[in-house]
Amino acid sequence: MHYLPQMLFALVLTIGIGFFIKNVSQLRRNIRLGRALQVNDNKSQRWKNMIKIALGQTKMVVRPIAGFLHIIVYLGFIIINIEVLEIVIDGLFGTHRIGLQLLSKPIYGFLIGAFEILAVLVLIAVIIFWIRRNGIKLKRFLSSEMKGWPKNDGNIILYFEVVLMCLFLVMNAADTNFQVLDSGNIVSQYIAPIFSDMPANTLHLIERSAWWLHIIGILAFLNYLYYSKHLHILLAFPNTYYGKLTPQGQFKNLDAVTQEVKLMMDPNADPFAAPAEDAVEPEKFGASDVTDLSWVQLLNAYTCTECGRCTSECPANQTGKKLSPRKIMMDTRDRLEEVGKNISANKGAFKDDGKQLLGDYISHEELWACTSCNACVQACPVSIDPLSIIMDMRQYLVMEQSSAPSDLNNMMGNIENNGAPWPFNQMDRLNWTSEN
Amino acid sequence: MESSLKVPTMAELFAEGKQPEVLFWVGCAGSFDDRAKKITKAFIKILNKANVAFAVLGTEESCTGDPAKRAGNEFLFQMQAVTNIEVMNAYEVKKVVTACPHCFNTLKNEYPGLGGNYEVIHHTQFLKQLLSEGSITMEGGQYKGKRITFHDPCYLGRANGVYEAPRDLIKKLDAELVEMKSCKSRGLCCGAGGAQMFKEPEKGNKDINVERTEQALETKPEIIAAGCPFCNTMMTDGVKNKEKEASVKVMDIAELIATTEDL
Numbered sequence: 001m002h003y004l005p006q007m008l009f010a011l012v013l014t015i016g017i018g019f020f021i022k023n024v025s026q027l028r029r030n031i032r033l034g035r036a037l038q039v040n041d042n043k044s045q046r047w048k049n050m051i052k053i054a055l056g057q058t059k060m061v062v063r064p065i066a067g068f069l070h071i072i073v074y075l076g077f078i079i080i081n082i083e084v085l086e087i088v089i090d091g092l093f094g095t096h097r098i099g100l101q102l103l104s105k106p107i108y109g110f111l112i113g114a115f116e117i118l119a120v121l122v123l124i125a126v127i128i129f130w131i132r133r134n135g136i137k138l139k140r141f142l143s144s145e146m147k148g149w150p151k152n153d154g155n156i157i158l159y160f161e162v163v164l165m166c167l168f169l170v171m172n173a174a175d176t177n178f179q180v181l182d183s184g185n186i187v188s189q190y191i192a193p194i195f196s197d198m199p200a201n202t203l204h205l206i207e208r209s210a211w212w213l214h215i216i217g218i219l220a221f222l223n224y225l226y227y228s229k230h231l232h233i234l235l236a237f238p239n240t241y242y243g244k245l246t247p248q249g250q251f252k253n254l255d256a257v258t259q260e261v262k263l264m265m266d267p268n269a270d271p272f273a274a275p276a277e278d279a280v281e282p283e284k285f286g287a288s289d290v291t292d293l294s295w296v297q298l299l300n301a302y303t304c305t306e307c308g309r310c311t312s313e314c315p316a317n318q319t320g321k322k323l324s325p326r327k328i329m330m331d332t333r334d335r336l337e338e339v340g341k342n343i344s345a346n347k348g349a350f351k352d353d354g355k356q357l358l359g360d361y362i363s364h365e366e367l368w369a370c371t372s373c374n375a376c377v378q379a380c381p382v383s384i385d386p387l388s389i390i391m392d393m394r395q396y397l398v399m400e401q402s403s404a405p406s407d408l409n410n411m412m413g414n415i416e417n418n419g420a421p422w423p424f425n426q427m428d429r430l431n432w433t434s435e436n
Numbered sequence: 437m438e439s440s441l442k443v444p445t446m447a448e449l450f451a452e453g454k455q456p457e458v459l460f461w462v463g464c465a466g467s468f469d470d471r472a473k474k475i476t477k478a479f480i481k482i483l484n485k486a487n488v489a490f491a492v493l494g495t496e497e498s499c500t501g502d503p504a505k506r507a508g509n510e511f512l513f514q515m516q517a518v519t520n521i522e523v524m525n526a527y528e529v530k531k532v533v534t535a536c537p538h539c540f541n542t543l544k545n546e547y548p549g550l551g552g553n554y555e556v557i558h559h560t561q562f563l564k565q566l567l568s569e570g571s572i573t574m575e576g577g578q579y580k581g582k583r584i585t586f587h588d589p590c591y592l593g594r595a596n597g598v599y600e601a602p603r604d605l606i607k608k609l610d611a612e613l614v615e616m617k618s619c620k621s622r623g624l625c626c627g628a629g630g631a632q633m634f635k636e637p638e639k640g641n642k643d644i645n646v647e648r649t650e651q652a653l654e655t656k657p658e659i660i661a662a663g664c665p666f667c668n669t670m671m672t673d674g675v676k677n678k679e680k681e682a683s684v685k686v687m688d689i690a691e692l693i694a695t696t697e698d699l
Binding site for chain 1: 441443445462464466467468469473476477492494495497498499501503504505506507508509510511512514515516518522541544545546549550590591594595596597621622624625627628629630631632633634635636637638639640641642643644646647648
């Protein structure tokens with residue numbers, strides 16, 4: 001019987017981590033549904049970006065209030081989780097506050113004291129975040145794509161953090177031995193008096209309950225990530241690593257098209273030649289569904305935490321157009337999840353569901369409203385590139401479906417026929433020199 | 437005065453066995469758009485005054501393909517690119533300057549992958565070089581103390597990180613440079629990019645150029661400076677929409693310099 005709590009703890013931990021591994025493998029499989037793309041250039045710059053942007057939060061502070069609060073929660077999250085290490089060791093080996101045996105009392109006190117202060121700061125930050133989301137009507141949290149689950153998801157995450165921080169403080173406050181130590185109970189000493197009249201047994205029960213709920217809460221949160229926009233706490237790191245390094249204005253040139261164009265320009269090519277026997281089916285141009293996007297674009301979609309900085313900087317969105325870069329990312333993730341579930345339900349093979357990203361999730365109107373200004377790309381604190389998805393989908397519309405707005409067809413016709421987007425003759429290109 | 441413009445073409449120089457120092461890529465707007473043609477001429481006047489050995493492609497120039505690519509027509513873009521690259525490579529072009537950020541971005545970033553490798557600079561960068569070399573002086577003082585705000589073209593600023601060259605030039609005019617609330621990397625688009633110039637906007641509650649013009653007017657400028665023919669059109673329309681054309685002018689940096697040099 002003595003080992004029962006330890007066995008129970010090991011079981012809870014195994015289940016928690018087991019589910020998490022299952023979630024990660026599903027996530028990995030879904031991301032790999034994207035088109036292959038080699039990203040192994042300039043590793044040192046990529047590491048630098050990851051350290052600067054994800055670890056250093058440099059793009060978060062562009063908006064100082066949200067950025068500052070986020071840094072508190074982020075630091076709190078990372079640092080307070082050192083405490084989890086102690087909880088896991090205590091849980092598995094039946095010890096109590098193993099840290100006190102390994103470290104000297106002042107060092108241990110310093111650590112726990114720091115955690116307690118951070119916990120309070122996180123609580124304050126999270127409450128301000130909640131007010132920003134629910135009280136002061138910030139425009140970027142009120143867009144149409146933020147109704148229902150995305151809004152609830154945002155709040156659930158905040159409630160989770162409130163509960164976890166409170167449990168941590170209660171756990172310390174109800175721990176008589178720790179309070180007697182009087183080192184590191186910077187915050188919990190003020191909560192301890194609430195429990196002072198309680199019998200030792202009750203106190204112990206409260207302490208144990210807080211301890212168990214804290215670790216169970218953390219494991220539950222870990223497994224909540226996959227179903228939530230909160231995945232960014234993990235994926236921000238790979239996403240900033242794989243982010244675009246070339247100038248923002250540089251859009252990729254399609255290799256398949258280059259082959260075609262080279263062939264057309266080659267005077268020795270036989271225009272009537274039949275395709276070789278072993279010729280592969282020409283690749284589809286652009287993207288109509290998530291599997292046409294690259295795996296990096298799909299990683300982008302899972303990384304998005306729906307903060308809406310992209311949308312609030314988008315000129316089309318600011319002027320009331322339907323386009324919202326955040327919605328592009330959310331739609332991509334929703335459709336990818338749908339495809340993933342379809343594959344899981346059909347023993348590993350996708351069964352056509354008559355749906356696709358284009359049309360069923362993202363409308364033509366949204367795609368044609370984009371000015372390709374890169375404001376969304378610039379605004380993203382974790383290097384997501386919604387513009388690349390918009391451009392890939394435009395490519396599909398134009399090159400596979402010939403369904404550009406008629407004005408654009410005129411413009412393209414002009415370029416094709418006379419080398420300018422307007423109907424002017426190429427031979428008149430120098431006329432301005434003789435005009436007044 | 438217009439007739440005094442010296443605009444050699446690559447073909448003429450080639451026939452004389454000469455190679456210019458730099459190719460001036462005029463672009464479609466600079467060649468055909470009435471407003472943009474004035475920018476082209478202003479820039480040429482400066483080039484002539486500074487005795488820059490330049491040439492244009494003239495009738496051998498064709499659209500870079502930027503609007504086609506941004507509209508989703510990669511095929512048309514690459515056809516344009518490969519054709520232009522063939523012409524430029526035949527003339528052994530090394531350096532290109534252009535007053536259009538869209539041409540600038542495409543030539544600089546998207547042509548190398550298709551065999552076109554040139555040093556490409558925007559005309560504001562080139563003008564800054566001319567100034568620091570002493571080839572132009574900007575001594576007119578016509579804009580001294582005037583409030584000028586600069587609208588960042590997306591394809592010059594965010595797309596390629598060029599924020600300072602145009603601003604340095606404005607400061608050299610002794611003008612008072614005033615910034616809009618969204619500027620530099622957070623500059624708001626004029627609404628023309630991504631092939632929007634050539635189509636009607638989607639349904640919304642305002643036109644983007646009006647929104648941007650409002651931001652510009654908030655700075656109480658006498659001049660809204662631009663560095664892109666498309667931004668120029670959009671901002672000019674925006675100023676007209678706000679009925680401010682009598683008090684606020686939209687001018688390209690090249691025009692500001694040409695006027696101050698009394699060209």
